Amino acid sequence: MYRYDEFDHTFVEERVAQFREQVARRLSGELTEDEFKPLRLMNGLYLQLHAYMLRVAVPYGTLSSQQMRKLAHIARRYDKGYGHFTTRQNIQFNWPKLEEAADILAELAEVEMHAIQTSGNCIRNVTADHFAGAAADEIEDPRVTAEVIRQWSSLHPEFSFLPRKFKVAVTGASNDRAAIKVHDIGLQMVRDARGRAGFKVIVGGGLGRTPLIGETIREFLPKRYLLSYLEAILRVYNELGRRDNIYKARIKILVKEIGAKAFAEMVEKEWQFLKDWDVDLPDEEFARIQAYFAPPPFDDLPAVTASFEAQRFENRDFARWVRNNVDAHKAPGYAIVTVSLKPEGGVPGDATAAQMEAVADLAARYSFDEIRVSHEQNLVLAHVRQADLYAVWQGLIAAELASANAGLISDIISCPGLDYCNLATARSIPVAQRISRRFADIERQHDIGGLKLKISGCINACGHHHVGHIGILGVDKKGQEFYQITLGGNADENAVLGRIVGPAFSYDTVVDAVETIVDTYLGQRRNGEAFNQTLARVGFDPFKEKLYAPH
Amino acid sequence: MPLIKDSQIVEDVWTSLDDGAPLAPGVWPIVSLERWQAERETLMEAGVPIGLRLRSDQSPRAIAEELEHFGVIALAFPKFTDGRPYSSARLLRERYGFTGELRAVGHVLRDQALFLLRCGFDAFEVAPDTSPDAWRAALAKIKVRYQSAADHRSTAGRLSRKAVRPAQARTPALSLEPEPCAASWAY
Ligand code: SF4
Numbered sequence: 001m002y003r004y005d006e007f008d009h010t011f012v013e014e015r016v017a018q019f020r021e022q023v024a025r026r027l028s029g030e031l032t033e034d035e036f037k038p039l040r041l042m043n044g045l046y047l048q049l050h051a052y053m054l055r056v057a058v059p060y061g062t063l064s065s066q067q068m069r070k071l072a073h074i075a076r077r078y079d080k081g082y083g084h085f086t087t088r089q090n091i092q093f094n095w096p097k098l099e100e101a102a103d104i105l106a107e108l109a110e111v112e113m114h115a116i117q118t119s120g121n122c123i124r125n126v127t128a129d130h131f132a133g134a135a136a137d138e139i140e141d142p143r144v145t146a147e148v149i150r151q152w153s154s155l156h157p158e159f160s161f162l163p164r165k166f167k168v169a170v171t172g173a174s175n176d177r178a179a180i181k182v183h184d185i186g187l188q189m190v191r192d193a194r195g196r197a198g199f200k201v202i203v204g205g206g207l208g209r210t211p212l213i214g215e216t217i218r219e220f221l222p223k224r225y226l227l228s229y230l231e232a233i234l235r236v237y238n239e240l241g242r243r244d245n246i247y248k249a250r251i252k253i254l255v256k257e258i259g260a261k262a263f264a265e266m267v268e269k270e271w272q273f274l275k276d277w278d279v280d281l282p283d284e285e286f287a288r289i290q291a292y293f294a295p296p297p298f299d300d301l302p303a304v305t306a307s308f309e310a311q312r313f314e315n316r317d318f319a320r321w322v323r324n325n326v327d328a329h330k331a332p333g334y335a336i337v338t339v340s341l342k343p344e345g346g347v348p349g350d351a352t353a354a355q356m357e358a359v360a361d362l363a364a365r366y367s368f369d370e371i372r373v374s375h376e377q378n379l380v381l382a383h384v385r386q387a388d389l390y391a392v393w394q395g396l397i398a399a400e401l402a403s404a405n406a407g408l409i410s411d412i413i414s415c416p417g418l419d420y421c422n423l424a425t426a427r428s429i430p431v432a433q434r435i436s437r438r439f440a441d442i443e444r445q446h447d448i449g450g451l452k453l454k455i456s457g458c459i460n461a462c463g464h465h466h467v468g469h470i471g472i473l474g475v476d477k478k479g480q481e482f483y484q485i486t487l488g489g490n491a492d493e494n495a496v497l498g499r500i501v502g503p504a505f506s507y508d509t510v511v512d513a514v515e516t517i518v519d520t521y522l523g524q525r526r527n528g529e530a531f532n533q534t535l536a537r538v539g540f541d542p543f544k545e546k547l548y549a550p551h
Numbered sequence: 552m553p554l555i556k557d558s559q560i561v562e563d564v565w566t567s568l569d570d571g572a573p574l575a576p577g578v579w580p581i582v583s584l585e586r587w588q589a590e591r592e593t594l595m596e597a598g599v600p601i602g603l604r605l606r607s608d609q610s611p612r613a614i615a616e617e618l619e620h621f622g623v624i625a626l627a628f629p630k631f632t633d634g635r636p637y638s639s640a641r642l643l644r645e646r647y648g649f650t651g652e653l654r655a656v657g658h659v660l661r662d663q664a665l666f667l668l669r670c671g672f673d674a675f676e677v678a679p680d681t682s683p684d685a686w687r688a689a690l691a692k693i694k695v696r697y698q699s700a701a702d703h704r705s706t707a708g709r710l711s712r713k714a715v716r717p718a719q720a721r722t723p724a725l726s727l728e729p730e731p732c733a734a735s736w737a738y
Contacts, residue, residue, distance in 0.1 A: 022662070035660065038631070038632055039662055121632065121634075155665065155666070157637060157665065157666040157667075157668075157669035157670045158634070158637040158638055158641055158666075158670055159634070159637075160634065160637075160666055161631070161632050161633065161634025161637070161666075162634055163634075235638050238634055238635060238637070238638045239610060239635055239638050243633060243635075273646055277645070
C-alpha cells in the first residue's frame with residue numbers, strides 16, 4: 001500500500017499545526033464560527049446534532065493493521081469506544097471535543113492518516129473498488145489511479161472552493177463495486193482496441209434530492225491524460241457550476257442543464273489547452289506510485305485447498321459464512337473475506353475498539369497486513385489463504401464479527417439519520433436494526449438471496465436509498481416520521497434509480513411493509529431470479545396490491 | 552484597505568473607482584468591466600495606467616484580447632468560499648500570459664494565501680482589522696519563491712512539475728516550488 005514519503009509527512013504535520021492554530025483562533029474568538037466553519041470542514045470536523053463529528057479519510061478504503069489499531073485507540077481515548085465506517089469508505093467519530101480535535105489529527109498523522117478534504121466543497125476522498133488488487137475481473141488496481149488523484153487533489157489551489165463537494169470513484173474492473181455511476185466523476189478502467197489501458201469517464205451522477213445516473217462523456221481517455229482531463233472537467237465546473245442555490249450546485253445539475261454532449265464539448269475544448277501543459281504525470285511518476293500497489297508476495301498454491309474443503313464439508317455454519325462472505329481471489333488458493341459490520345440488531349457500519357483491534361490482528365496474521373473498508377460499510381480482508389479461512393472465521397466469531405450476511409437483506413446500508421445528523425428528518429438506524437431483527441433467521445435470509453436494502457434519514461440520500469433494490473427514505477409528515485419505499489434501484493454497472501412504490505409507511509409499519517415486499521417477491525420468483533429481475537418481469541402491481549390492500 | 556505584496560504591507564498606487572466616480576489627474580484607476588467596456592476610449596486617453604476589476608461571475612475570457620491595457624487586474628471574492636477567481640487567475644497567467652499585478656480583493660483571508668499564490672495572485676487587499684503581522688507570518692511560512700525578483704510574478708511555471716525536485720517529481724499539487732520547501736504546505 002502507499003507509504004508516505006518525507007514530503008507527505010511534512011504536509012500532514014504542517015496541516016495539524018495549522019489546524020491547531022485555527023482552533024485556537026476560534027476558541028479565542030478571533031475567528032467567527034462562519035469563518036471557522038469552512039476551515040474546520042476542510043479538516044473533517046462537522047458540527048452535528050449533539051457534538052462535533054470527525055470524519056477521517058481512509059484513502060480508497062485501504063488501511064494497514066497499524067492504522068486500524070490507531071483508529072481503535074482514538075475510539076477509546078477520544079470517543080465512546082467505537083467508530084462508524086461510512087459509505088465513502090471513511091470512518092467517523094461521533095463524540096470528539098473541539099479542544100482535542102488537533103490532538104486526534106496529530107495521532108492520525110503518526111500513522112499517515114488525516115481528515116483533510118473529507119468535507120467542504122472540495123475534491124473529497126477518492127473511493128475505489130474494495131476488492132482492488134484481489135478481484136479476478138480487474139484490468140489494473142484502481143487504487144493506483146485513486147492515489148494519483150488523491151495527491152493531485154490535495155489542497156488543489158484552484159479547486160478547493162468549488163460550488164459544492166466533489167466525489168470521484170474508480171473501478172479497475174467491469175463489474176462495478178464502487179458505484180461509479182452515482183459519483184460526480186466515475187472512472188472505469190478499460191482497454192482500447194490496441195490493448196492500452198485508459199478510462200471511460202462518467203460525469204454527473206449523484207443521489208440526493210435530484211438523483212441522476214452519470215453520463216459517459218468520454219469512452220476512452222488514455223491513462224497519461226488522466227489529470228489534465230480531470231482538471232478540464234473541474235475548471236468547467238468551477239467556473240459554471242451554480243453558486244446561488246446549494247441544492248443546484250453539484251456538477252450533475254450543470255451537466256443536466258446544459259446537456260452531457262455540450263458539457264463534454266466544453267471539457268474537450270478546455271482540455272486541448274491543458275493536455276500539453278505539464279499537469280499530467282510522467283510515466284515514471286505513475287510507475288513510482290504503482291510500485292506501492294504491487295501485489296503482495298502470494299505463495300504458489302493449488303487452486304483447491306483440501307483442508308478448507310473438508311472444513312467446509314464438516315461445519316455447516318462455516319460453510320454458510322464462506323458461501324456469503326468469501327469471494328473468489330485472482331491468486332489460486334487465496335480468497336477475499338468480507339467482515340460484516342451488520343450484526344443482528346446492530347448499527348450498520350459501527351465497530352468497537354476491540355473489534356477494530358481484532359480485525360487488525362487477523363489482517364496482520366492472515367492478510368498481508370491490509371484491511372479494506374467497503375462502501376457497503378463492511379470491512380474486507382482481501383488476501384486470505386483458503387487454508388486460513390477457518391482460523392479467520394474463528395477469530396471473527398470471537399470478536400462477534402462473523403455474521404454470514406454479506407449481500408443479504410440484513411447487510412443494510414444506512415446513514416446515521418436522526419440519531420446523529422442535524423439534517424435528518426427521520427431515524428434510520430433504528431429502522432435498520434428492526435429490519436435486521438425481523439430477518440434474523442439466517443436460513444431465511446439465504447433463501448431470500450442477494451438483496452440490497454438501503455436507508456436514508458432524509459432527502460440527502462447518504463444511505464443511497466435510490467439505488468437499493470429496496471430503498472427506504474425517511475420523511476417528515478407533520479412532525480411524524482414516515483418512510484417512502486422505492487423498488488428496483490441498482491448501483492452497479494447497470495445502475496438505475498428505484499421508483500417509489502406508493503404512499504409512505506409509518507415508523508411502526510415500515511418493517512411490515514419490507515416483509516410484505518420480500519414475501520411478494522418470494523411468491524413471484526421464478527427459477528432463482530434476483531429481486532430486480534422478478535420486479536422487471538411482474539411490475540409493481542403485485543407489490544402494490546399486497547402493500548396497500550384494504551384490510 | 553491594507554495591501555500586501557511580496558510579504559509586505561505596501562502603499563497602494565491604484566485607486567478603485569466606482570462606476571460614477573470621475574477620473575482625476577494622476578490617479579491610477581481600477582474600473583469595473585462594465586465601465587471599461589462603456590468608456591474604453593476615454594480611459595485609454597486619460598494618460599494613466601488602467602486597472603480592471605472583475606466580479607467572480609465575470610470571466611477573464613471576455614477580455615483576453617485586451618490584457619495589454621491593464622497594469623493590474625483585481626479579482627473579487629464576494630465570499631472567500633467563492634472559488635471562481637482561482638480559475639480566473641490561472642487562466643490569466645497561464646493561458647493569456649498576463650504579467651501585470653493580479654490582486655485578490657473582497658473577502659480575503661490569510662488561510663487562502665497558499666491557494667492564491669499558487670494560482671498566480673501576487674497582491675492581496677486584506678480587511679483593515681486583520682493583523683498584518685499574522686498575514687506576513689502566513690505568507691512567510693509559505694516560502695514560495697517567485698521566479699525572479701524583477702517581476703515578482705507567479706506565472707505558469709509555478710504550477711508546473713518541471714520546476715520541482717527532479718529526483719522525486721510529484722503531482723503538481725504537491726510539488727510546485729522551484730525549491731523543495733516542506734514548510735510551504737503550512738497554508
Ligand atoms: S441522508 Fe440525511 S439524515 Fe442521513 S446522514 Fe445524510 S443528511 Fe443526515
